[in-house]
Amino acid sequence: MAMRGVMMLFFQVLILCFQAKAWHAVRRSFELEHTTAPQEKLHLITDCMHVTSEEGEFSFVKLPPVRSTSKHGAHWMTPGVESAERADPDDPTLGAATVCGVYFVADPDQTIEVTMRQVNVDCRTGGLMAFVDGWELNGQYFPGERDHEKPLELRVQEFCAEQGASAGGGPWPPKTVGAASNAWVFRSSQNAALVQYRIPERGSFVLSARFHHNPKPCNIMAEGLAPYYMLRNYGLRRNCTLTALFPAVVSVVAVEVGEINESVRYCERVRMDDRLEVGGSVGLDPSYQLVRASTICGRSRGRVDLDQTILCGTTSVRLISSGRYSNQAMVTMRMADESDLQLATVICEM
Ligand SMILES: *[C@@H]1O[C@H](CO)[C@@H](O)[C@H](O)[C@H]1NC(C)=O
Numbered sequence: 001m002a003m004r005g006v007m008m009l010f011f012q013v014l015i016l017c018f019q020a021k022a023w024h025a026v027r028r029s030f031e032l033e034h035t036t037a038p039q040e041k042l043h044l045i046t047d048c049m050h051v052t053s054e055e056g057e058f059s060f061v062k063l064p065p066v067r068s069t070s071k072h073g074a075h076w077m078t079p080g081v082e083s084a085e086r087a088d089p090d091d092p093t094l095g096a097a098t099v100c101g102v103y104f105v106a107d108p109d110q111t112i113e114v115t116m117r118q119v120n121v122d123c124r125t126g127g128l129m130a131f132v133d134g135w136e137l138n139g140q141y142f143p144g145e146r147d148h149e150k151p152l153e154l155r156v157q158e159f160c161a162e163q164g165a166s167a168g169g170g171p172w173p174p175k176t177v178g179a180a181s182n183a184w185v186f187r188s189s190q191n192a193a194l195v196q197y198r199i200p201e202r203g204s205f206v207l208s209a210r211f212h213h214n215p216k217p218c219n220i221m222a223e224g225l226a227p228y229y230m231l232r233n234y235g236l237r238r239n240c241t242l243t244a245l246f247p248a249v250v251s252v253v254a255v256e257v258g259e260i261n262e263s264v265r266y267c268e269r270v271r272m273d274d275r276l277e278v279g280g281s282v283g284l285d286p287s288y289q290l291v292r293a294s295t296i297c298g299r300s301r302g303r304v305d306l307d308q309t310i311l312c313g314t315t316s317v318r319l320i321s322s323g324r325y326s327n328q329a330m331v332t333m334r335m336a337d338e339s340d341l342q343l344a345t346v347i348c349e350m
């Protein structure tokens with residue numbers, strides 16, 4: 001009995017502690033950099049898939065390719081030659097239509113605000129940008145299309161610059177395509193957001209990213225650094241997912257899901273409206289082809305530490321809630337390594 005009391009106390013303290021500060025442990029490594037930079041830090045985007053967990057200004061420039069480097073002065077500066085040197089949009093080797101993106105991931109209890117400062121991405125040459133409320137990879141979205149409170153049309157806002165009138169790159173935004181009136185400031189619903197761009201010929205953009213506190217996080221992109229993650233439904237009828245884009249060892253530390261008097265158990269066979277599902281999938285959206293490792297219901301009184309190793313491209317913990325209960329789950333997630341291979345609970349075909 002004494003042992004049980006200690007465990008319960010430990011759990012309560014744990015809950016209180018990580019409400020108070022666990023998330024902040026994630027960002028500690030970045031804070032050092034921030035103290036030296038009173039003005040916004042400038043990041044140059046060089047990779048097509050640029051993943052960042054930092055705030056600041058981000059800029060990207062694409063110049064038209066120059067095929068021959070000239071030793072005889074500036075022949076490429078003559079206007080006629082310049083247009084001949086431009087990328088041929090039909091040439092697939094140049095990747096003219098490649099879609100690239102800046103992928104933001106903030107702390108679990110943050111949202112992301114992106115302000116477009118400059119957009120010189122010309123609609124007429126096929127240039128296009130989009131802000132995505134979440135992440136997109138190979139046509140799948142995080143949070144999943146069915147899990148987000150907004151339909152996909154409202155989560156993806158496309159824009160580009162019409163530069164006909166003010167040749168030479170007028171100020172942004174002269175016009176936007178398919179976007180709301182205040183299209184230059186975008187805000188995400190969770191700690192993941194994406195700015196996509198397709199710049200076939202030439203163009204540039206500058207954006208600034210700010211993170212804001214999210215008092216009620218539901219869907220969380222895990223970057224694998226937080227000591228604990230917390231999933232909660234706040235008594236609402238909603239599904240909340242914690243997703244990591246790596247094979248992971250997941251430990252369910254504590255759960256309170258469903259009836260208050262039900263003890264914690266696996267509930268694959270009984271159909272429960274309120275449950276916690278742990279599993280993996282090949283793509284980003286776990287509501288497609290989720291390979292389920294376990295389904296957990298009930299209330300743990302103290303730590304339970306239900307471990308599972310998910311060897312899939314994407315690891316997910318889903319809290320499914322009917323709205324009749326206040327559910328929560330405390331979970332740890334770390335990247336799986338070689339020593340975990342033998343203990344794999346599920347393996348996805350890659
Ligand atoms: C939550 O997920 C379950 C199972 O995937 C589904 O049946 C239910 O409709 C979802 N609820 C909401 C509010 O999306």
Ligand SMILES: *[C@@H]1O[C@H](CO)[C@@H](O)[C@H](O)[C@H]1NC(C)=O
Nearest residue numbers: 258259260261262263264298
């Ligand atoms: C839990 O309580 C509800 C009523 O509040 C009761 O219907 C149910 O049978 C109880 N379950 C268990 C396992 O005791």
